[in-house]
Amino acid sequence: MNIQQEKILNGGITLTIDDQEVTVPPGTTILSAAGALGTVIPTICYHDHLTAYGICRLCVVEVEQARVLQPACVAEAREGMTVHTRNTRVERSRRTILEMLDSAVNLEEAPEIQAQLDDYGANRERFENGERRSLPIIDDNPMFLRDYSQCVLCWRCVQVCADDAQYTYAINFSGRGFETSIDTFFEQSLPESTCVFCGQCVDVCPTGALKPKREWLLEQGQTPDEIMQMTRMERRRRKT
Amino acid sequence: MSFDLPTPPELDLDPLVARLNPYAPSGRTALLPALHAAQELYGYLPEPVAAEVGRRLGVALADVYGVIDFYAMFYKEPVGKQIVRVCGDPPCAQAGGGEVLEALSKHLGVQAGEVTTDGEWTLERAPCLGRCEHAPAVMIDDLPLAQATSDQPQALLSAEWEQVTSRVDGDLRALTRNCGNGAPTTIEAYEAGGGYAGLRKAVSEMAPADVVEEIKASGLVGRGGAAFPPGVKWEGAASAPGELKYVINNADESEPGTFKDRVLLEDDPHSSLEGMIIAGYATGAEKGYIYIRGEYRNAENILGVAIEEAKRQGVLGAKILGSDFGFEIEIRRGAGAYICGEETALFESIEGKRGFPRIKPPFPTTHGLFGKPTVVNNVETLANVPLIIRDGSQTFRQVGTEQSPGTKLFCLSGDVARPGLYEVPFGVPLRHLLDDLAGGVVGGELQGILFGGAAGAFATQEHLDVKLTFEDLSEAGLPLGSGVVMIFNESRDMRQVLSGLAHFFADESCGKCYPCQLGTQRQYEILLEMANGHVLSGDVDKLTDVGWTMVDASLCGLGQTAATAVLSAIETWPALFSENGAHGATSND
Numbered sequence A: 001m002n003i004q005q006e007k008i009l010n011g012g013i014t015l016t017i018d019d020q021e022v023t024v025p026p027g028t029t030i031l032s033a034a035g036a037l038g039t040v041i042p043t044i045c046y047h048d049h050l051t052a053y054g055i056c057r058l059c060v061v062e063v064e065q066a067r068v069l070q071p072a073c074v075a076e077a078r079e080g081m082t083v084h085t086r087n088t089r090v091e092r093s094r095r096t097i098l099e100m101l102d103s104a105v106n107l108e109e110a111p112e113i114q115a116q117l118d119d120y121g122a123n124r125e126r127f128e129n130g131e132r133r134s135l136p137i138i139d140d141n142p143m144f145l146r147d148y149s150q151c152v153l154c155w156r157c158v159q160v161c162a163d164d165a166q167y168t169y170a171i172n173f174s175g176r177g178f179e180t181s182i183d184t185f186f187e188q189s190l191p192e193s194t195c196v197f198c199g200q201c202v203d204v205c206p207t208g209a210l211k212p213k214r215e216w217l218l219e220q221g222q223t224p225d226e227i228m229q230m231t232r233m234e235r236r237r238r239k240t
Numbered sequence B: 001m002s003f004d005l006p007t008p009p010e011l012d013l014d015p016l017v018a019r020l021n022p023y024a025p026s027g028r029t030a031l032l033p034a035l036h037a038a039q040e041l042y043g044y045l046p047e048p049v050a051a052e053v054g055r056r057l058g059v060a061l062a063d064v065y066g067v068i069d070f071y072a073m074f075y076k077e078p079v080g081k082q083i084v085r086v087c088g089d090p091p092c093a094q095a096g097g098g099e100v101l102e103a104l105s106k107h108l109g110v111q112a113g114e115v116t117t118d119g120e121w122t123l124e125r126a127p128c129l130g131r132c133e134h135a136p137a138v139m140i141d142d143l144p145l146a147q148a149t150s151d152q153p154q155a156l157l158s159a160e161w162e163q164v165t166s167r168v169d170g171d172l173r174a175l176t177r178n179c180g181n182g183a184p185t186t187i188e189a190y191e192a193g194g195g196y197a198g199l200r201k202a203v204s205e206m207a208p209a210d211v212v213e214e215i216k217a218s219g220l221v222g223r224g225g226a227a228f229p230p231g232v233k234w235e236g237a238a239s240a241p242g243e244l245k246y247v248i249n250n251a252d253e254s255e256p257g258t259f260k261d262r263v264l265l266e267d268d269p270h271s272s273l274e275g276m277i278i279a280g281y282a283t284g285a286e287k288g289y290i291y292i293r294g295e296y297r298n299a300e301n302i303l304g305v306a307i308e309e310a311k312r313q314g315v316l317g318a319k320i321l322g323s324d325f326g327f328e329i330e331i332r333r334g335a336g337a338y339i340c341g342e343e344t345a346l347f348e349s350i351e352g353k354r355g356f357p358r359i360k361p362p363f364p365t366t367h368g369l370f371g372k373p374t375v376v377n378n379v380e381t382l383a384n385v386p387l388i389i390r391d392g393s394q395t396f397r398q399v400g401t402e403q404s405p406g407t408k409l410f411c412l413s414g415d416v417a418r419p420g421l422y423e424v425p426f427g428v429p430l431r432h433l434l435d436d437l438a439g440g441v442v443g444g445e446l447q448g449i450l451f452g453g454a455a456g457a458f459a460t461q462e463h464l465d466v467k468l469t470f471e472d473l474s475e476a477g478l479p480l481g482s483g484v485v486m487i488f489n490e491s492r493d494m495r496q497v498l499s500g501l502a503h504f505f506a507d508e509s510c511g512k513c514y515p516c517q518l519g520t521q522r523q524y525e526i527l528l529e530m531a532n533g534h535v536l537s538g539d540v541d542k543l544t545d546v547g548w549t550m551v552d553a554s555l556c557g558l559g560q561t562a563a564t565a566v567l568s569a570i571e572t573w574p575a576l577f578s579e580n581g582a583h584g585a586t587s588n589d
Ligand SMILES: Cc1cc2nc3c(=O)[nH]c(=O)nc-3n(C[C@H](O)[C@H](O)[C@H](O)COP(=O)(O)O)c2cc1C
Pocket: B221, B222, B223, B224, B225, B226, B227, B228, B229, B230, B250, B251, B252, B253, B254, B255, B338, B339, B340, B341, B342, B343, B344, B376, B377, B378, B379, B381, B382, B556, B557, B558
């Protein structure tokens, strides 16, 4: 018997997810309990190695007796709980969130979200009159580009730069509400900021908002040789 | 970190260095107070000033910037020597707030959000200023003006204008016994009227657990909007493990149409102070915070004086009234963010962060401010506490109903003869409040009443006999909310009203979770188009889907209620949302 099974034996929690019973250790989220049954609940902001803040709300599920839908990534399984991971109520919220997101953000380079849009039958024209968050590409360092018109505000980059990994605090938010954006101190360039170019934010970005410069230049039609030359020159410039 | 930023020659940082001394040792929790202090020195928060604040308090610069940019009352750009704020929310909008803003804009030669070329004035369209009984409300810096008109902009700016005094009335004057006299109640007057007798009784005759029991037995229900019993909260915090605990007096009052807490704080500051001290005694907390909205400078000053009076009188500080119980109170000033009235966002704000609500559970009673057990109560809730302890829960229960004991404050505004604050026993019908006390609807027949606040729902003629209790209102589908009763006569364009409410939520959404960050924006866009006469066939469907998604999937109460008024209007006035529907005088058929 492994530790997990032992834990379940001593104080496991039994709940029903989509008519299937499952027993999990205390403290398990609905998301992982569903995972144990092979049920996939869609997420955008959630990342296995980062603090879950329940921001995108795509993972909401219906828990019987609860007043509103519950975010599966943070809501814990409770004894006797009955969960519906995909009924019409849940679908309405997920579809509307996806439709609104698609109308505000450029999701062309977010294949997972594209698949979710298809899965939930999202109407991509529904909010086409709405304001889009179109922001200019920021090309201020030799390592990566920032294209915040592709930013879904999942918070991951801010988290890894701060207490979830790097403790560098180079980036935070500006604005609020629909106008929220990821920013440095008074919009200074990354080289002027405390950024150490560890690249972790680029690794966790779920869309094309943070992109290695090499990848971007290849997309722009540059050859690898040209790129090598350019970055070498940039590095030399930085030294002087 | 690199802090050697270029300093413009005219910016002398020396005064700031000294000004930050008292804040520096506290670190991040002092960030908002330090930014307020810095802004007082320089008028705004330029980059080098923000950097100095961050350096002295040990807060990362990007975080300092994040905080400055979150709060509407912190400025990154230079502002005028004086700031004129004109309320643009209902009911000020319909009382001519827009015209006043326009007149000021013409007079000063700037648009809202701009500074005059001589650097004297900044003009702003403000969210509800909590002075709805004097609509349209205007503030010149910290000075509130009543019933502004658009014909004399110069008189407004020179503040040769009537200032706001509270208008208080009602069937019964328990909570408001010391209100409406035109001046704050001193501690002597407060004590002469039986004030601090509740605290005296608690510390000398009752064990903390008895106080909790008494509050539970009173059946008191929280007045901040969530309608939760304080007794249960107090019990939770009292039994939570840990030495350090906190009591918070939530005075962030920013719900459009609400001004009751302001009147209590300005006219009778000791009542909620006494409530806080009793809460501290009951729960084992030794420190309390009053979180007051940034625009309530007058109330903040009055509270500051009251705290000094209380210390002098020995009802606050160490060894209160000769007992072993000690309690201190700190005032924290908000900076223009409605969301900071939400209890967990309020914690974040006191901790020096952007006002992002936290996921619940864990709940504040076990994991609140600084992660410690915390009791958060509304000003009006706390003002009830001294009366309950002094007279006993049975006496308290003699007024009101079984499930809604006591009295309730209602904020009447809009098209009514006598807008103001009214105290009534729970259980009187809405009609009594509207007609008998406030003198009835003016300017035409009643079209609708926004009940509970911007996050409330619409009542119509057929609701006038509903009894004002938690239970009756909930059955009628009307949230009591913060006690807002905003009246619209038949001439009002309800599409304009809805678009105004939607504007408020889009402006105030913190942006943390997707449904509200995106939904408040889309909801506003659709309603603004409607208000301009452009209604598309899919609009009701869109509003319904966006609305229910916000209700169902948002992270906190702001998003969860940002569509309730709209959804209620769709049900009440379907014609309002049809392509050729009239948007003025709407009918119910
Ligand atoms: C967006 C939002 C704003 C709020 N603003 C206030 C406020 O200004 N004052 C207040 O007392 N409660 C406010 N609340 C409710 C608080 O979260 C909390 O429930 C209340 O302060 C508890 O006090 P009570 O139990 O005495 O009612 C707000 C809630 C939300 C969701």
